[in-house]
Amino acid sequence: MEILAMKNNFDYTVIKSTRKWWYIRCKDALCNWTVRAEGIDGSTYFMINQCDGRHSCAPSKKRKFGKTASARTIGTLIQHRFDDANDGPKPNDIIQFMRMEHSCEITYWHAWEAHEFAIAAAKVRGFYNAMRRVIVVDETFLKNKYKGTLLVVTAVDGNSNLYPIAFGVVDSENGDSWGWFFGQLKVVIADCQDLAFVSDRNASISKAIGTVYPRSAHGICIHHLLTNVVSFFKTKGLTALVEKASRAYRYTEFQERITEIFDMSPELGRYLREADVRKWACSLFPRSRYDIRTTNPAESINSVLRIPREYPVIPLLDSIRELLTRWFYERRLLSSKHVDPLTAKVERKIDRRIVKAKGFQVYKVDNFRSVVKGDIYDCHVDLERRTCTCGKYDIGKIPCRHAIPAIYSRGMEV
Structure with missing residues (x-):
């Protein structure tokens, strides 16, 4: 709609915008132009059920050109020009593109925001085109003056390299912050049955994933589970048995290991059952998890950001952007020389x-x-x-x- 308004030189006001209804009308209160749409159940799309498409407002009453598209809309227009996160038009190029292709003037800041959105879209395309559908979740404390928490989600590519997807800065780690973070993630990565998440046993993460991504599967990090086993169960040999049960590729092998665990420590056996074996045992996980059994990918990113975590938020985000730019440039250089069919x-x-x-x-x-x-x-x-x-x-x-x-x-x- 923003593109239509920009091309046809009019502006509009959003009267109502919910998941169920969307209602807009011309900026001129005396104009008849209106559009009403109803959300389609189980979809992010809307169906227009009422439209008066003729403007009755006088062109002479306008005080400016039509609506300027948002940075997100402009980013959508230009994202096909980005082969990856390091390529594509710069802000000045975007200004020129909007001027020549859409007869629209935008500010440098507006163009920069569109550029950042297009880069994010390129990462998402990379996730869908080349990444395993497993998202690893973690968090770490910020050490600057105002504290806070950095939330991280990352994937792993076919060469076992980290592929960061999103970062979020929140005041603290709780249900509301995780709910907001996953809500933003869902804008670019939709909920689907072949998607899996891996995290620690944080109840807030589990609840947020279950609410925002109900169709996906949620696994827990085996390292965190083993840490609890070491802390609370002192019988020698138990940790190794739990690790073997988690790693077992065959269900029969898992059954053998879990039986040994129950024989040695019924209390630990009950604890592992309560933790839900489907979340930590490879042979029972309901989706494709590959061999991603820990949150090490996300924790590795947090480790790399050990010093930048002391910075204020904006310098921190700049450091993350510079880090990812360097990573993707180096990988692109290596991949351009790679001739084998697999990584x-x-x-x-x-x-x-x-x-x-x-x-x-x-x-x-x-x-x-x-x-x-x-x-x-x-x-x-x-x-x-x-x-x-x-x-x-x-x-x-x-x-x-x-x-x-x-x-x-x-x-x-x-």
Whole structure:
């Protein structure tokens, strides 16, 4: 609507704006031009159910040109010009673009805000196009004069590099601040069933994710869980068993470990059940979590920002922007020279698995399924569904040492 008003030289006033209703009218109170729209259930879209599209106001009564689009709208207009967060038009270029393409004058500050929005949009496109759908959540205290808390969410790319998505500065960590933060995140990353979050056992985070992202899955950091085990349960060997139960790719292996835990410490067994095993056990997690079992990615960012956290808010955010600009520039430089089909770390992982797979025997069942023998136990591989009964192919999404010989037996590349 802002673009329509800008192109057709009129302005409007928002009378009502809720999730259910949207009502606007011409800035001139005597004009007949109005639009009413109703929100579509289960969607962020609105359907116009009433519109008087003819302006009855006199052009001679106008005191300025039409409505100037918001920085967000202008950012949307130019975001296709950003290949990544380090490329694309600068504020002066945006001013010229708006002048030539839309006959609209905007200030440098307005153009700068649009530039920042477009950069954020480029990051979001990167998340949807190339990132694993796992968002790691963490927080850290600020150490400047006014204190406060820095909230962080990050993803991990295919080369296990950190991919920061959003930062938020709040007065303290509580339900309201997390609710606000995830509400802002949802503007750019929608709730969906293939999305997963990983955080510590903070009740405020869990509640906010459940409210704002009800369709996503929420996992807890195994390191935080193990810290509690060490603190409250002193029996020797328990921590290692919990870690093995968490890491187990097969449900049967998890059952063996959790049974051992209950035999050694029924109290710990009950504690782990209450923590919800689906949130910390890889084999039971309801979504694709890959091998992201901790909040280490977000904590690593907090560690890098150890000194900037002492700065006032604006210099802190400038430091974050400079850090991300450097990271993405260096990665783009490396990726431009990379010629292999998969990332460097995944190629090394596959190379190690190829060595382990030597000597395995493949017995084909059909065009996609095979039984692979030669390991500790026989495995059933389904190349169409990308699964293996060892569990690694299912969870990590990278061919396991059983899938690789099954792939080779069909004359295909990994």
